Amino acid sequence: MNSQTIASQSPIAVGVLGFGGLGQAATRVLMPKTEMQLVAAADKQGYVYDARGLEPQTCIEAYRDRGSVGYVESGGVLSQQSIADLIQAAPNVQGYFLALPNLPNTFMASVVQQFIASGWRGVLVDALKRTSAMEQIYALRDELQAAGITYMTGCGATPGLLTAAATVAAQSYTEIHSVKITFGVGIANWEAYRATIREDIAHMPEYDVDSARAMSDEEVAALLDRTDGILQLENMEHADDLMLELAGICDRDQVTVGGIVDTRNSKKPLSTNVQVTGRTFEGKISTHTFTLGDETSMAANVCGPAFGYLKAGITLHQRGQHGLYTAAEVMPQFVR
Known part of the structure; x- marks a missing residue:
């Protein structure tokens, strides 16, 4: 399935995990896009999900003013296990951008293991920096394939x-x-x-x-x-x-x-x-x-490629190609 086929379908339903500076920038990058629609977001204190689409500015204001997207009036839920709860609450999300800090160094791998254990099938994209953190993701490649997850790692600016x-x-x-x-x-x-x-x-x-x-x-x-x-x-x-x-x-x-x-x-x-x-x-x-x-910001050079690789990952996933891929293996697809 090529990118034109994807474009003719409904927008890809995507979520953003992590709602600090990078996560907020990711929602703004998505605002003018027609091929992707933000439907889910999570931070440490809660999550928000609406299959009809989220208003990025409403999510940003809730996080800025009250500390969590869980306070968004429509679809917001406060939770101390927000990622696990969101995965269960939003089975129709096709792909997530993991805009998460990798402190501690094992954090990203622990999040990936939650997805594997949940039974969710879709596309995950990260913008990991550290070699040792990516080695932990690489060790999960067989489990990702068996779980039906297409994982794109190192897909920011550098790596990416x-x-x-x-x-x-x-x-x-x-x-x-x-x-x-x-x-x-x-x-x-x-x-x-x-x-x-x-x-x-x-x-x-x-x-x-x-x-x-x-x-x-x-x-x-x-x-x-x-x-x-x-x-x-x-x-x-x-x-x-x-x-x-x-x-x-x-x-x-x-x-x-x-x-x-x-x-x-x-x-x-x-x-x-x-x-x-x-x-x-x-x-x-x-x-x-x-x-x-x-003139391009760090956020533009990280989030733009991340969503381009997410779109490429959707194509691979629809072809039944699961497991682990890096930004050096697959070309990103431009998200219109």
Whole structure:
């Protein structure tokens, strides 16, 4: 079934798990789309489901003003096991974007296991960062296939958009020497992306996942005061390396990821890009560079690809292709 066939059907019913900065941005990305319709969302304190479609702004206001989408008047439910309850309450959701923090490092895998155990069949998409977190998802590939779930992992910006670009760029070469991903992120207010910023802090030399997760908002603010709001990240544990290795592009130790996050300015501190260096069949050494436009935000570069991969996952699922796929294996499909 191709994308035109999907477009002729009813909109794909999708849900968003996690309603921080990334989850809220995901709902805004969906607003102008006609091929997908937001019908479900969940956060730590509750969930909301309406098969007729949700109003993103109503969900955002409920979360902002009262702390949970569970307070949405129509379809909102407060729950301390919101994901499990939503899965049971909304069996007709075809796909979910897991816009969840991966702190602790085992959290995403534990969520996936809830889906496997529930009997739900559909498409899941994540924007995981850490290699070790993706390895836990990879270990569940046989269970996902048996459960009838099509799982798309590493489908944000990096890993995701830039990993896919590296996969395409690699085709010019007979051997790959290096893949270097460098990102610049500008956020006017770090508190809008608290989980994302904590994940970034966990990559800094003097921190790890546990210590970053344990930091209070005041401690994060104090750290950012000391660095003038700048986080400089080098040699990050980023799952681009695992994805490119699984795709047969190069060994994981040939992949490096780093960047700069400015938590006080929306303007990017540097242009996000991926550089793929290799040798052609004529023996020439060359580098392909793919650069993202500075005007595109982190949210645009994460959520857009995530829904593109969700649409691709729906196509695979309708063909009976279940199990685990990465952004380096499958092309995303543009969501109109």
